[in-house]
Amino acid sequence: MQPIISTEDLSRWYNAGKRDEVRAVDRVSLRIEKGEWAVFGGPSGSGKTTLLGLIGTLDRPTRGKVLLRGKDVTGFSDVELSRIRRTEIGIVFQDFHLLRGIAAWENVAYPLIPAGIGSKQRYARATSLMERLDLGERINHSPEQLSGGEQQRIAIARALINAPSILIADEPTSNIDASSVQALLELLQQLQREGKTILVSSHDPVFKDYGDVRFCLERGALAEVVRAQRSP
């Protein structure tokens, strides 16, 4: 079966060929099947965020390939990569990166603006998603008025607004409290059950018991791959 995501010899080097060369991601080859929950672990600076950025088409590799549904996207044009980010991949950033000064629902619906969807429809889609994420009472609040956990759920809602098949979350537990972590894990489980492929980078031990496959990175290289046995 064709994996939904795979990488071949994927590398991202900074200052390549110079004395201060940094190999943030170094010759990583991996496969993630459709509907899998992949956890990328490893210490800080091991290259987790960079690797997810490459897979999420936010960055271009120094060498190697990223294949989505078997297609090499590393040579894709800017427009094609934008389309992939709009339709295939939803990304939740470590710092959430919500737009300040606008309501929570507007943040969620912002990716729909260039799609030509009217304001009423955007509002309807955003609020529906927010209610599902237990944010029904925070629709008109601005991000500054929300807690870390709420902001993260807003960011997840924004990532899901275009109904992507792949959700990437970078260090999702780093800016939320313990009570929110459990809610997040349940949410991710629910999304996986709905058929989404989930990629999470985290050095939080709480993820040890979650995920179908665990990729451990060290100094940019893939050190270990642990694939959990799927229950029949």
Place this chain on the structure above:
Amino acid sequence: MKHRNLLFAALGDLIRHPAGSLAVLGCLLTVTLMYLISMGISEGVRFQADMSLDEGADIYVSSDQCGLSGPILIEEMLRRVSDFDGVRGVARVVGRTYFAERLVAVVGLDSQGLQAFRDGHRGHVPGATVPRDSHWGKFHPPRALIGVKIGATVPAFPALKGPATVSRPTGTPPLPSPVGATENSRMLQHREPWAEDRAVRQVVTSTPSPRAPLIEGRERQTLSSGGRGKGDGAGEHVPGPMDSKVGDRRGEVFLGRALADEFGVKPGMPFTLAANKRKLFKAAGTLSPSCLWSSHVLVMHLDDANDFFRTPGQANHALVYRSRSNAGDDSAGLIQTLKADGFRVSDRGENRERLRRSFSVSGGLHSVLLVIGVALAFPTIVVTCGLGMAEQRREIGVLRATGWRTRDVIEKAALGNLVISLAAASVAVLLAELWMRGFNGRLIAQFFVSEVGIVPSVDIPFRLLPSHALGCMGLALVLTETGGIISAWVHARTLPRQSMS
């Protein structure tokens, strides 16, 4: 729908970043306001010059001195003109002198010319014909702000102020011809169909009683190049209170309004001029403040001008007027003859072309100044647009990461800049109109018109055309779009991960 979405998103961005938006708006307003005021004044001056040309003579004659205009002998020239049918000549002396320390223009007209000038025909004096309501847009209400009550009658062509001439209410028959029923005067009246109406509508603001003091509020004073000083004007006749012949008498002078205001000259006040202190003049009235061109001018009798400049029997020009009613005028023959005799002859068309060229030169200077201004404004706007550059960069990175295309990001930035440019241009047009018409360009006119001072005492010519408003809009757009789009394009082309870091 997509473009509307992007427009509203851009509007939201402007509101979300009020400090940045206001800073850009302020910079744009400064640049566009200066542009509008300079263009408006330039057009106003051009318009007044054009009107003066329309009201002026049909043909100007002077002698040729090495390709430049030289003096003519008055009697000989007028006699030659009178040999031709359907034309009439008026001699005019135009010179320069100092009134105290101020350089002024001197215009000398003969009795008929002065009388016609006083009664409504002001084509002999450049700029004296400009009506106050001649500007584009008929924007009058601000007059109320500077002391004229709303609804008060403002003379349509208030050439003379102070001790006035003849009080005639609207609707009364026209003034009798100042030169009788001669053919020439009929011709003169005919070529100005509105002159009668103008004379009738002329509103007298004050008519001093025979016992009124000659100098309002103070004794007779003499002005000389050393400034204002007292003198008794011994040996000279000082005309009495104004009558229908005021201004026609020898020694009487009409002063430009700026000049009169600057030196506190009141009607009836005697004065001398440094260039010829033996000659005593008396202020007969002031010219309308509606024209910049006549703000620093002395209009006097031709003989006085000849005496003053010590050029008896000579004039700078013969102004030749054609009869519009007489299709058989022989002006063409006159021009041909005078040219053949070596005179410099120019008709209205040639003068208009000369004027157009001179304005093209000044227009070129304006353009150069404008380019310099824009060149200086450009980095300012770019820097201002870049206020919160890190924030803008981060936000663009987020948009790109959530699927926005580069062109979507640029379109949103362009629409935001369009909105702010429109706002700046609209506010600039309103501000320019208000400042120039309501406050007559106080504080700012001095940067565009020399010697008008902080509070101009003459109406600063100002005429905004739709093309100026469009130019203003274009300028604002160029400034913002260049800075904004380049900035947005650079950030949008950067990989999202780099923009967001």
